[in-house]
Amino acid sequence: MACTRRSPWAAILFGVPSKRVTITLPEDLAPRVQELADDARLALASYVTRIVEHHVLNQEGLTAMEYWESRHSPLTKPEMAGADEAIEAARARLRPPQQ
Amino acid sequence: MTGKFRPPVVYAVGALQAALANDRKFMALHKCFLLDECRLIVPSAVRAELRTRLGGKEPTAVLKACKTDWNDDSGVINEYMIDFALNGKANRLDAVVAATAVAYRAIVVTTEVNALELMWAVDDVDRPMSIITI
Numbered sequence: 001m002a003c004t005r006r007s008p009w010a011a012i013l014f015g016v017p018s019k020r021v022t023i024t025l026p027e028d029l030a031p032r033v034q035e036l037a038d039d040a041r042l043a044l045a046s047y048v049t050r051i052v053e054h055h056v057l058n059q060e061g062l063t064a065m066e067y068w069e070s071r072h073s074p075l076t077k078p079e080m081a082g083a084d085e086a087i088e089a090a091r092a093r094l095r096p097p098q099q
Numbered sequence: 100m101t102g103k104f105r106p107p108v109v110y111a112v113g114a115l116q117a118a119l120a121n122d123r124k125f126m127a128l129h130k131c132f133l134l135d136e137c138r139l140i141v142p143s144a145v146r147a148e149l150r151t152r153l154g155g156k157e158p159t160a161v162l163k164a165c166k167t168d169w170n171d172d173s174g175v176i177n178e179y180m181i182d183f184a185l186n187g188k189a190n191r192l193d194a195v196v197a198a199t200a201v202a203y204r205a206i207v208v209t210t211e212v213n214a215l216e217l218m219w220a221v222d223d224v225d226r227p228m229s230i231i232t233i
Contacts, residue, residue: 061164
C-alpha cells in the first residue's frame with residue numbers, strides 16, 4: 001500500500017505541492033533506474049518524477065489531440081507527411097555528427 | 100542503434116497563437132511531436148505574453164501536453180539580448196526563447212522569422228538549436 005505524506009518544504013522551494021509516495025520496483029530494475037538517475041545527475045525521486053510527468057503530459061496531449069480532431073476533422077496523411085518532413089529537416093540540423 | 104533522435108521542442112508565442120487559430124499545419128506538427136513522445140516546453144514568459152496578447156485565451160488542447168519552464172536565468176538572457184541588439188532586434192521574449200532552446204538543445208516552433216533565425220545564423224556550434232517556421 002502506498003504511503004503518502006505532503007512535503008511543505010517542496011512546496012516552499014519549488015512552488016508545487018508534493019506528495020510522498022512509496023513505490024516498489026523489481027529487484028533487477030531498481031539499480032538500473034538508479035544508474036540512469038545518476039547519469040542524469042538527478043536524485044532517484046526527481047528522475048522518476050521527470051519520467052512519469054513526461055508520460056502523463058504525453059498521454060493528456062494525445063487525448064486532447066484526439067478531441068481536437070473529432071471537432072476539426074482528422075489530420076490527413078499529406079498533412080502529417082508535411083509535418084514529418086519539416087521535423088526531420090529540423091532534427092537533421094541538430095543531430096550530433098556520426099562517429 | 101535503433102534509437103530515434105527526438106530532441107525537445109520549444110513553442111514560441113506565434114506557435115501557440117497558431118494553435119489557438121486551429122492552424123492545421125501547426126496541429127500536424129504538434130501531433131507528430133506527441134506520437135514521437137518529444138518533450139514539449141513553453142517558457143513561462145511565453146505563456147505570460149500569450150495571456151497579454153490574447154486577453155487570457157490559451158490553446159488548452161496544446162498546452163495540456165507542454166511543460167512550463169520557469170527558469171529565468173537573467174544573465175544568459177541578457178547575453179542573448181546583447182547579440183540580438185547587435186543585429187538590430189532587442190526583444191526579451193526572443194532572448195528567453197533562444198536561451199531555453201539552447202539550454203535544452205531543442206527545436207523551436209515559431210511563426211515569425213525573427214531574431215531567432217539570426218541567432219541560428221550567427222553561431223550554430225556553441226548555441227545548438229533548430230527552428231521550424233509555420
